[in-house]
Each structure stands twice: as C-alpha cells, then as structure tokens.
Amino acid sequence: MAWCPFATKMELQPESDAQPAIRPTQLIVHSLAAPWTIERIYAFWRDGTNLESHFGVGYDGRIGQYIGTQTRADANAAANLRADGSGALSVETASNVEASDPWTAAQVESLIRLGVWAHQQHGIPLRLCRSASDPGFGWHRQFDAWNPNAHSCPGDARIRQFRDVIFPEIVARATGKTTTTEPQHPQENDGMTLGKLNEANPLDVTLKSGEWTRLAFEDAVLHSGPRRLVGPTYVQLTFAADTPPGTLVTGRFYATDTSGKDESGYGDVGPLPLQAGGAVQFLHNVDVPAERHLRFMVRAVSPDGAPVTLTHRFVTGDYVA
Numbered sequence: 382m383a384w385c386p387f388a389t390k391m392e393l394q395p396e397s398d399a400q401p402a403i404r405p406t407q408l409i410v411h412s413l414a415a416p417w418t419i420e421r422i423y424a425f426w427r428d429g430t431n432l433e434s435h436f437g438v439g440y441d442g443r444i445g446q447y448i449g450t451q452t453r454a455d456a457n458a459a460a461n462l463r464a465d466g467s468g469a470l471s472v473e474t475a476s477n478v479e480a481s482d483p484w485t486a487a488q489v490e491s492l493i494r495l496g497v498w499a500h501q502q503h504g505i506p507l508r509l510c511r512s513a514s515d516p517g518f519g520w521h522r523q524f525d526a527w528n529p530n531a532h533s534c535p536g537d538a539r540i541r542q543f544r545d546v547i548f549p550e551i552v553a554r555a556t557g558k559t560t561t562t563e564p565q566h567p568q569e570n571d572g573m574t575l576g577k578l579n580e581a582n583p584l585d586v587t588l589k590s591g592e593w594t595r596l597a598f599e600d601a602v603l604h605s606g607p608r609r610l611v612g613p614t615y616v617q618l619t620f621a622a623d624t625p626p627g628t629l630v631t632g633r634f635y636a637t638d639t640s641g642k643d644e645s646g647y648g649d650v651g652p653l654p655l656q657a658g659g660a661v662q663f664l665h666n667v668d669v670p671a672e673r674h675l676r677f678m679v680r681a682v683s684p685d686g687a688p689v690t691l692t693h694r695f696v697t698g699d700y701v702a
C-alpha cells in the first residue's frame with residue numbers, strides 16, 4: 382500500500398479496502414475531459430462513478446492520490462489487473478472538455494516527478510510499453526486493450542508532450558543524466574518562494590511564411606537572468622482556423638543581453654504540425670544566466686507560401702523567486 386509522499390492523500394472507500402491487490406508494472410496517463418481540481422476529481426470518483434484512478438493532477442500541478450498503488454484502480458480496462466497479478470497505475474489529468482489542450486508547465490513537471498517516483502518505488506522500467514501487457518510507461522489510447530471505447534485520451538497534444546518531453550525527462554532524472562538542475566531546485570514544501578511566469582497576448586500577428594518573427598507576450602522578455610527554472614517554461618501558440626493543413630511551425634528560445642543584443646539560440650524546436658484547434662507548444666528547460674534575457678521567436682512555413690495568422694499566444698512556467 383504505497384502513497385506518494387508529494388501527493389495529497391484522499392483515500393476512496395470502499396474501493397481502497399475492497400479492491401484486489403496489484404503489482405504495479407505500468408504507468409498510464411489520461412485526460413479527464415474536465416478542467417477539475419484534485420478535490421473535484423476525488424468527489425467525482427466518490428459520488429459520480431464506480432471508476433477511479435490512482436492519481437489526479439490539476440492544472441496547477443497539484444497531485445491527488447485516491448487509492449494506494451498496490452491496489453487495483455479502474456481506469457485502464459484490461460490493464461487494471463491481469464491474471465498474473467500485475468497491473469497499471471493510472472494518472473488522470475485536468476484538461477479542457479475536448480481533451481485537446483496540452484498539459485500546463487505545472488502538470489508536465491508533476492507527471493515527470495510521478496514517473497520518477499513510480500520507477501523508484503515500484504521498479505517500473507524506463508521504457509514506453511511495447512505491448513498492452515509490457516511493463517513500462519504509456520498513454521490511454523496507446524493500446525486497444527487499455528481503451529476498448531477508442532477514446533482519444535489523453536489527446537494528440539499530450540501524447541506528443543509525453544513522448545517528446547515528459548518521458549525523456551523521467552529517464553534523464555531517474556538515471557541522473559538530467560541537464561537541468563532540478564534536483565537542487567527547492568520545491569514548494571521547502572518553504573522557498575516560487576514565482577510564476579504567466580503572460581498572454583491575444584493580438585493577431587501575421588507571420589510571413591519561412592521568416593522568423595520575434596514574439597512579445599506582455600513584453601518580449603520571458604525571463605530576466607539570473608533565473609532558476611522549476612520545471613519547463615512553456616509557450617503555446619494558436620493559429621487562425623483557416624490556417625492551411627500542412628503548415629509547419631518552428632520555435633526558438635534565445636537569449637540576449639539586457640539591451641536585446643548579443644543573441645544566442647538554444648536550438649530550434651520543430652518543425653511541428655498544428656494540433657487540433659490550431660495549437661502548437663514549445664518547452665524550454667535551461668536556467669537563464671545573469672545579465673541575459675530569455676526571449677522567443679517563431680517561424681511558420683505554409684504549403685503555398687502564403688502568410689499565416691497567429692491569433693493567441695501564452696507563456697507559463699515556475700521559477701525560484
């Protein structure tokens with residue numbers, strides 16, 4: 382009966398006592414199709430359904446645990462408990478009602494921490510599941526046996542985040558090969574103050590195909606160094622509904638001096654296709670040195686070379702204040 386030390390324990394009864402034991406060999410992530418807090422998720426499992434997940438993660442990154450990890454939870458169909466006693470840990474996450482939005486920076490960080498903990502606590506191997514019963518990490522719709530109703534859960538944007546960002550970072554931290562300074566970073570419960578970057582800009586911007594455009598959110602500077610990041614800084618761009626299919630978008634986080642000169646890049650992210658709803662996401666994981674400013678630019682390439690319109694942009698991320 383294991384309870385994650387950085388999750389808020391909200392034990393479900395009678396399920397916690399009544400459901401059979403499992404030996405956890407997999408961790409499977411989900412989207413709720415509801416923008417709920419961990420308390421609201423608990424109330425739904427308790428009052429609204431006989432299903433439940435082991436964990437819930439709100440948009441703010443808080444983690445709730447509803448059932449011990451060595452007890453069956455009923456979110457993954459055939460993976461909940463197999464004949465050999467093995468089963469999957471399930472993590473539900475707040476999302477929009479279409480389950481089409483990406484995870485927030487705070488959710489990304491919490492999923493990474495949960496993944497590392499599941500590996501250390503239960504020996505879940507550091508690989509993506511290769512079959513429905515193969516030990517490892519996965520997402521709900523990855524195998525039909527986990528998802529007989531063919532839901533899109535957790536959504537295209539989040540599957541991309543899981544494969545490209547979250548799972549690699551779980552491996553990096555669990556094997557001590559991380560390039561971030563996360564292990565030294567104070568967390569909320571160390572009594573340190575966290576700052577939150579949270580800037581948005583709804584003004585339309587026309588992007589000429591193939592040209593780099595520097596973007597301002599509230600202003601052009603995302604972070605002024607020295608700044609230690611706690612989890613990734615996360616940019617989401619949304620393009621107009623008439624943006625042609627096949628448009629590819631590349632993002633670049635870059636640093637300048639305090640006057641906006643002496644530019645240095647961090648490597649391009651992409652080119653990426655637009656997700657459902659016209660959104661595309663970029664993450665940055667490197668602390669900002671003293672006397673440097675972190676900024677962001679974007680380049681879109683449309684199939685016919687016509688300009689495309691960016692309709693909304695926001696940036697979020699936690700840092701040590």
Ligand SMILES: [Zn+2]
Pocket residue numbers: 410411412521532534535
């Ligand atoms: Zn699901």
